[in-house]
Amino acid sequence: MSGLFSEFMIRAALAGLGVAVAAPFLGVFVVWRRMAYFGDATAHAAVMGVALSLMLHLPVYLGVAGVAVIMALSVAAMESGRPGLGADSLLGVLSHGALAIGLIAVSFLPGARLNLEAYLFGDILAVSWGDVGVIWGGAAAIIAVIGWRWRALLTATVNPDLAWSSGMNPDRDRRILTLALALLVALAIKVVGALLITALLVIPAAAARPFARSPEAMLGFGVAVGGVAALGGLGLSYGLDSPAGPSIVAVAVALFALGRMALVWRRVE
Template identity: 60%
Template sequence: MLDDFLVRAALAGVGLAVAAGPIGCFVVWRRMAYFGDATAHAAILGVALSFAFEASIFVGVLGVAIAMALAVSSLAGRTFQMDTLLGVAAHGALAVGLVAFALTARAGLDIEAYLFGEILAVSRSDLAVIWGGALAVLALLGWRWSALLTATLDRDLAAASGLDPKREQIILTLALAVLVAVAIKVVGALLITAMLIIPAAAARPFSRTPETMAVLATLIGAASALLGLWASFHFDTPTGPTIVSAALALFAISGGAIMIRGHDQH
């Protein structure tokens, strides 16, 4: 079955959704969209360093994503406001990464594969990395779920409960870095944040509990990946952007359903 590239691509898309769904909920709850952008854009620099040192792409991207996320977390509020620092980090990391990629990449290597993903070229070893990373993220979030929720809802309450909000932020940062490392092959550095935010935003109106929202976001993300693959195959469009477009369509349907329901109640 894994000899079929479409099957491998579908499994990769679902694997991404499994990890991106719960993390995306925290990104939405904490309003961390720009933080996700900064971490994802740094992935291009990680790719460049991987080529320079002939290391694994996954290891290079993971290392740079963790470094970027921790640096932004530690510097925010000290010298610059968070939004300013994140704006500089997000766009600066992308620019430096593109320059470094041009200097280090092998001749003929296409940067678009890392900017927008190359899910149709996913191999069996890529699948192992994607699913291994996704399950690691789920295990980490499952372990710290209650603490992360408490720190997200009220930092003072978390501190009064004996939790360290800063530590929970670092745990979420590490989970996000792992997601970026496994997602770059699927949707690319420019579209990773979209797959975090859009399914979670689509799930939010239908969720009464955080757990329900995480499950719905995962299902919407998986449906987006499968619908995007189908549309890309039939209409010959770029697969990564088509997957995000499918997620956007589901978000629009979600918003329309809420509007209709609200109108009916009035």
């Protein structure tokens, strides 16, 4: 039991909670706007950011954030002006194309293949106190920005025409959302990895949605689900010696499934 409370586990728990608290602030909009593929495209581009960081000897957070921002803004621009191509097709091409190019780039870097699994699935047990500080600083920035634009984002999500008529700018708020999403990708790369980041965005918010009667309640439930998933996943990883990132996502999926079962049981009664 003492190993569960050792310093590296405490750092991992704080890092996981930082991402789990911030993710639902974006996840609720990803679910409402059906932007899961958008999150995938941005997250998969993170692998290119990792390759760039290693090549230029930059901090991984910096390279991932830069590439994720470029991808997020590019996807948003191409989606708004696409010539007859469906949004899901466009995002699918960009998502898997970015991942493939990133994996090829990483494969050419000496020694990078040894760390590839950590970038894809996370290495939360290896985070430092500096990483914890970066994650919580970024999480605070995401929460502050989304809190500042909460009403505008809600209005633009429910009724863009109403947002325009009320003097708001839905396009600007969409760019804010995409930039915040890129920041979250950079923060989460060490926690769950590029392939599982979207799961932390979607699953807690989706699990909370049936039980919430207001957007704020959905956000609160989502934060709770994310926090339980982060801590429960770490406990599962410690007990079963399983990968921490996938374990966190597995617990989130289990909570989602339990929630759906509770809803079905309630209807049967």
